[in-house]
Amino acid sequence: MKQEEIWDADIANRYDTPGTGMFAPEVLGPTVDRLAELAGEGPALEFAIGTGRVAVPLAGRGVSVTGIELSRPMLERLRTKADEKTIPVITGDMATATAPGKYTLVYLVYNTISNLLTQAEQVACFRNAARHLVPGGRFVIELGVPDLRKLPPGQDAVVFHSEPGYLGVDTYDVLHQHLVSHHVEFDGKTRQARVSHSPHRYVWPAELDLMGQLAGFELESRHADWSGAEFTGDSQSHVSVYRTAV
Structure with a gap:
C-alpha cells in the first residue's frame, strides 16, 4: 500500500x-x-x-x-x-x-x-x-x-499498547527490518471495531x-x-x- x-x-x-x-x-x-x-x-x-x-x-x-x-x-x-x-x-x-x-x-x-x-x-x-x-x-x-527484546522467540507479533477502547499490535519481519502497526479502536456503544494499519521500516x-x-x-x-x-x-x-x- x-x-x-x-x-x-x-x-x-x-x-x-x-x-x-x-x-x-x-x-x-x-x-x-x-x-x-x-x-x-x-x-x-x-x-x-x-x-x-x-x-x-x-x-x-x-x-x-x-x-x-x-x-x-x-x-x-x-x-x-x-x-x-x-x-x-x-x-x-x-x-x-x-x-x-x-x-x-x-x-x-x-x-x-x-x-x-x-x-x-x-x-x-x-x-x-x-x-x-x-x-x-x-x-x-x-x-x-x-523494541525487539519484547518479541518472544518463535513469534512475530507483540502488543505495544492496550487501553480501554484501543489495542495496538506490531507484527515484525526481522529479515527485512519491516513492521506493521495494527491499530484496533473499539466503540463501546456499537460494539464495532475500526482497524487500520501502517507499515514501517525500523x-x-x-x-x-x-x-x-x-x-x-x-x-x-x-x-x-x-x-x-x-x-x-x-x-x-x-x-x-x-x-x-x-
Missing part, C-alpha cells in the same frame, strides 16, 4: 487529538521549545508536515516554517489552521521533493522516517535534508528504538548515523526525548541532531 493511500481522508479527519496523546502539552511543548532553539533566527523546513501538529505552534513562536507533505487530505486539515502564506507547503515525497530556499533547520518527527520502507529511500531522505540546509545547518530526527541508531555520514552529516547530539534526557541502552526513543559542515 502506498503512503498516500494510508494517510487518506479518514485518517486525516481523525488524526488530531487536541490536548491528548501526541498533542498533549507535555509532549508538544518540549518538542516546539527544542526546535525553536535549534532553528535560531533562520527558517525551518518540516518533512511530512501532516496536519501541522508541530509546525503551527512553531510558527506561532516566530519561526518561519515551510513544509513538505505527500498526503493531500492531511494538508487540507493543515489549511484549516494556517494558510499558504503563513506556512507554505510543497506537495511531494520527503525523500525527493524540493522546497525553495535554504534553511537552518530541517526536522522529521514522530517516527516518520520509518514510513519510508527501504534503506535507499531513507538515505535519500538524509540527502534531501542536506540539500536544503545552509552550511552548519541541522537535521533533527525523532525516532523509536526497535532503523537502529547506528544505521541512522551511517545514513547521516553518507549525506555529509555528523551526529551532534542524541537524547532520549525532547527535554534532553540521557540516551541509554534502555531508551525507547531518541531525538538525534545531525549537522552539516560549516
Whole structure:
C-alpha cells in the first residue's frame, strides 16, 4: 500500500487529538521549545508536515516554517489552521521533493522516517535534508528504538499498547527490518471495531548515523526525548541532531 493511500481522508479527519496523546502539552511543548532553539533566527523546513501538529505552534513562536507533505487530505486539515502564506507547503515525497530556499533547520518527527520502507529511500531522505540546509545547518530526527527484546522467540507479533477502547499490535519481519502497526479502536456503544494499519521500516541508531555520514552529516547530539534526557541502552526513543559542515 502506498503512503498516500494510508494517510487518506479518514485518517486525516481523525488524526488530531487536541490536548491528548501526541498533542498533549507535555509532549508538544518540549518538542516546539527544542526546535525553536535549534532553528535560531533562520527558517525551518518540516518533512511530512501532516496536519501541522508541530509546525503551527512553531510558527506561532516566530519561526518561519515551510513544509513538505505527500498526503493531500492531511494538508487540507493543515489549511484549516494556517494558510499558504503563513506556512507554505510543497506537495511531494520527503525523500525527493524540493522546497525553495535554504534553511537552518530541517526536522522529521514522530517516527516518520520509518514510513519510508527501504534503506535507499531513507538515505535519500538524509540527502534531501542536506540539500536544503545552509552550511552548519541541522537535521533533527525523532525516532523509536526497535523494541525487539519484547518479541518472544518463535513469534512475530507483540502488543505495544492496550487501553480501554484501543489495542495496538506490531507484527515484525526481522529479515527485512519491516513492521506493521495494527491499530484496533473499539466503540463501546456499537460494539464495532475500526482497524487500520501502517507499515514501517525500523532503523537502529547506528544505521541512522551511517545514513547521516553518507549525506555529509555528523551526529551532534542524541537524547532520549525532547527535554534532553540521557540516551541509554534502555531508551525507547531518541531525538538525534545531525549537522552539516560549516
